[in-house]
Amino acid sequence: MAHVNENFTKLKKNYLFIDIAKRIAAYKEKNPDKEIIRMGIGDVTLPLPPAVVEYMKRGADEMGVKETFRGYEDTGRGYDFLKQAISDYYGKRGVKIPLDDIFVNDGAKSDTGNITDIFSEDSVVLVSDPVYPVYVDSNIMGSKQIIYADATAETGFKAMPNPSVNCDLIYLCSPNNPTGAVYTKEELKAWVDYANTKKAVIVFDAAYEAYVGNINLPRSIFEIPGAKTCAIEMCSLSKTAGFTGLRCGYTIIPEELKAYTSDGGKVSLRDTWTRRQGSKFNGVSYPVQCAAAGVFSPEGQVQVQANIDYYMENAKLILSTLKSLKIPCTGGENSPYIWFKTPAKMTGWDFFDYLLDNIQVVGTPGEGFGQNGAGWFRVTSFNTHELTAEAMNRLKHLLN
Amino acid sequence: MAHVNENFTKLKKNYLFIDIAKRIAAYKEKNPDKEIIRMGIGDVTLPLPPAVVEYMKRGADEMGVKETFRGYEDTGRGYDFLKQAISDYYGKRGVKIPLDDIFVNDGAKSDTGNITDIFSEDSVVLVSDPVYPVYVDSNIMGSKQIIYADATAETGFKAMPNPSVNCDLIYLCSPNNPTGAVYTKEELKAWVDYANTKKAVIVFDAAYEAYVGNINLPRSIFEIPGAKTCAIEMCSLSKTAGFTGLRCGYTIIPEELKAYTSDGGKVSLRDTWTRRQGSKFNGVSYPVQCAAAGVFSPEGQVQVQANIDYYMENAKLILSTLKSLKIPCTGGENSPYIWFKTPAKMTGWDFFDYLLDNIQVVGTPGEGFGQNGAGWFRVTSFNTHELTAEAMNRLKHLLN
Numbered sequence: 103m104a105h106v107n108e109n110f111t112k113l114k115k116n117y118l119f120i121d122i123a124k125r126i127a128a129y130k131e132k133n134p135d136k137e138i139i140r141m142g143i144g145d146v147t148l149p150l151p152p153a154v155v156e157y158m159k160r161g162a163d164e165m166g167v168k169e170t171f172r173g174y175e176d177t178g179r180g181y182d183f184l185k186q187a188i189s190d191y192y193g194k195r196g197v198k199i200p201l202d203d204i205f206v207n208d209g210a211k212s213d214t215g216n217i218t219d220i221f222s223e224d225s226v227v228l229v230s231d232p233v234y235p236v237y238v239d240s241n242i243m244g245s246k247q248i249i250y251a252d253a254t255a256e257t258g259f260k261a262m263p264n265p266s267v268n269c270d271l272i273y274l275c276s277p278n279n280p281t282g283a284v285y286t287k288e289e290l291k292a293w294v295d296y297a298n299t300k301k302a303v304i305v306f307d308a309a310y311e312a313y314v315g316n317i318n319l320p321r322s323i324f325e326i327p328g329a330k331t332c333a334i335e336m337c338s339l340s341k342t343a344g345f346t347g348l349r350c351g352y353t354i355i356p357e358e359l360k361a362y363t364s365d366g367g368k369v370s371l372r373d374t375w376t377r378r379q380g381s382k383f384n385g386v387s388y389p390v391q392c393a394a395a396g397v398f399s400p401e402g403q404v405q406v407q408a409n410i411d412y413y414m415e416n417a418k419l420i421l422s423t424l425k426s427l428k429i430p431c432t433g434g435e436n437s438p439y440i441w442f443k444t445p446a447k448m449t450g451w452d453f454f455d456y457l458l459d460n461i462q463v464v465g466t467p468g469e470g471f472g473q474n475g476a477g478w479f480r481v482t483s484f485n486t487h488e489l490t491a492e493a494m495n496r497l498k499h500l501l502n
Numbered sequence: 503m504a505h506v507n508e509n510f511t512k513l514k515k516n517y518l519f520i521d522i523a524k525r526i527a528a529y530k531e532k533n534p535d536k537e538i539i540r541m542g543i544g545d546v547t548l549p550l551p552p553a554v555v556e557y558m559k560r561g562a563d564e565m566g567v568k569e570t571f572r573g574y575e576d577t578g579r580g581y582d583f584l585k586q587a588i589s590d591y592y593g594k595r596g597v598k599i600p601l602d603d604i605f606v607n608d609g610a611k612s613d614t615g616n617i618t619d620i621f622s623e624d625s626v627v628l629v630s631d632p633v634y635p636v637y638v639d640s641n642i643m644g645s646k647q648i649i650y651a652d653a654t655a656e657t658g659f660k661a662m663p664n665p666s667v668n669c670d671l672i673y674l675c676s677p678n679n680p681t682g683a684v685y686t687k688e689e690l691k692a693w694v695d696y697a698n699t700k701k702a703v704i705v706f707d708a709a710y711e712a713y714v715g716n717i718n719l720p721r722s723i724f725e726i727p728g729a730k731t732c733a734i735e736m737c738s739l740s741k742t743a744g745f746t747g748l749r750c751g752y753t754i755i756p757e758e759l760k761a762y763t764s765d766g767g768k769v770s771l772r773d774t775w776t777r778r779q780g781s782k783f784n785g786v787s788y789p790v791q792c793a794a795a796g797v798f799s800p801e802g803q804v805q806v807q808a809n810i811d812y813y814m815e816n817a818k819l820i821l822s823t824l825k826s827l828k829i830p831c832t833g834g835e836n837s838p839y840i841w842f843k844t845p846a847k848m849t850g851w852d853f854f855d856y857l858l859d860n861i862q863v864v865g866t867p868g869e870g871f872g873q874n875g876a877g878w879f880r881v882t883s884f885n886t887h888e889l890t891a892e893a894m895n896r897l898k899h900l901l902n
Binding site for chain 1: 503504505506507508510511513515516517520523543545546547548549550551552554555558559562563565566567568570571572573574575576577608609611612615616619620621622623624625635636639640643670671700701702703744746747748749750761762763764769771774777778780781782783784785786787788789790793
């Protein structure tokens, strides 16, 4: 008799963003003529840069010709041309990443969700609260024990290590989703030292690294000395280059990174992940890998930066609007997310409905990200200038 | 202290096909001038049909234009245009598949490997021996107990249910990888009845369904009455349409399919899988979904069938060669795989090296698929006419 994995019954019924999509759909059905402005889910609105489209079409054409057709990738870990481009991208910031440490994937979400598979079920997993729900959900599915590190307004929404707390796995996200907080090098160093001391592994989510404009802030955990013995980095082209619908990202697992067996032996996590992926993944679509290479081409880098600048203009407008309304807020400076306190002590979900009903603006309730998110709200800078400005006007009129 | 999931230490060090790739690479390094003919890994050689390339490029173009750009898919389960095409494809054979039962994926391997996640760790998993190694490896990673059903030459390499054996999860593959054996409707009915009696779930791998030319043989388990309460079907466009490098497949989980909780409750497996994918997957690249829709277009169907016919010509030649050599063999008739007994009682791995060293032909040792594969060998019909003919000539000279 087939029994379900009962860990699934411990989850919230729906993934947060599917919940939100349902609420929007219900509202639209009742109010088909209202124009909704979406600043909720972190989806981009600008089309793919021309270089990306061109590289992808070239890849598609190659697949239609016998001499250049490509079937299975030997390793499923990504073609060298793309891994080299990624390695060079890190190289520009002085970070050395060997090609063998790079795993190209179909977006960071898959690897972020699946990485827990290679760790023991006895693991204690530390996540900051508020937190991107995938870290929590995937570890509940995987039978792990989850503990929280508080990230509150008092500390700029940056959780810091507590030496008296023991854990095996740590999820960090900087620039942070949902709060937009960005760790300094010194703060990240504290985490790296803590992890090395505890022999714990940090899963570092760098999905928003491209939004860090301040050159003094780290964009990769591997800018921090000692990180290669304690960290896995996950990155994505979704927000960097508008790949939310194209699906490509990468995971970096240093050769130096080990985990332990119950008899005290050491195992390479890079090899373990390679083994998992060998049985459960078959690589990223070749034309998509070509498109990703387009992102790292000289013309692609210019086009991608223009899009990021465009979104950061939106972030500036949102921040200045919230500040003019005297609403406490964070993020939006080296991050596409702006995180702010709901007015009148509303819960995030009440405020969600309030905005949707009154001004048809969609954001994400802080409650969706954990206890410390209660009474806070996330909006993104990924809409158009026009709609962002319109949303901010509506917000001003509503709250003034 | 981070501990590894020790189930990984119970696996063979390498995934079978990565092992083989390494042996070939080592041979090539020593013999750079020898022309190797690959009939090992089940990879196709014909380029993508023109309709597929055209649909994909159209999708890529849409992504470069503001008005038609697509970001995240709301559900990540596939666009309706593709799910409708898949549903219509089943409809042609009289099988009704509602769109909500279809999950579009990045190739069958991911879902085949990950599906075990939604079942209890206490599950007893029945797989036939020989077997596609992913079924076994993914269930070892997932802490399941694996039992085997013998598929031997005596039964045409088709495992059949034994009412005195209890199990919770059953993996079937027809047309079979590696043996090429194809279940009849009556035989599949016996499995469906067995599964319904035991309240077990069948994971039916239909990756090679497009190769079934005999209209009396089932191409989907859902052609069998009662299957919707006991079966999940996995399918792929890899072999159907040359998508090994493009990555697209689909999983069908009927609304009717339930699993049990420890207190005797029933849970929808479709909902459980939806929840898993909601946290761990973000959908298939839009242009790849367009390419997949191209497969199901009228012109795509004609082009795809021409490629299948091409490969089946190879299968015919391989079969006739083996028969002329009086080598016992199966498959090759409604399947792209041909499975044959190694000559002179060699082990599969010895025969692998013998062929590679003497005639530079690569196949797959039966040992890679399980105990009952010992002394058998798999070759595929996916190479070109020219190289298949050349390989068969070399084989004739070697073994005559």
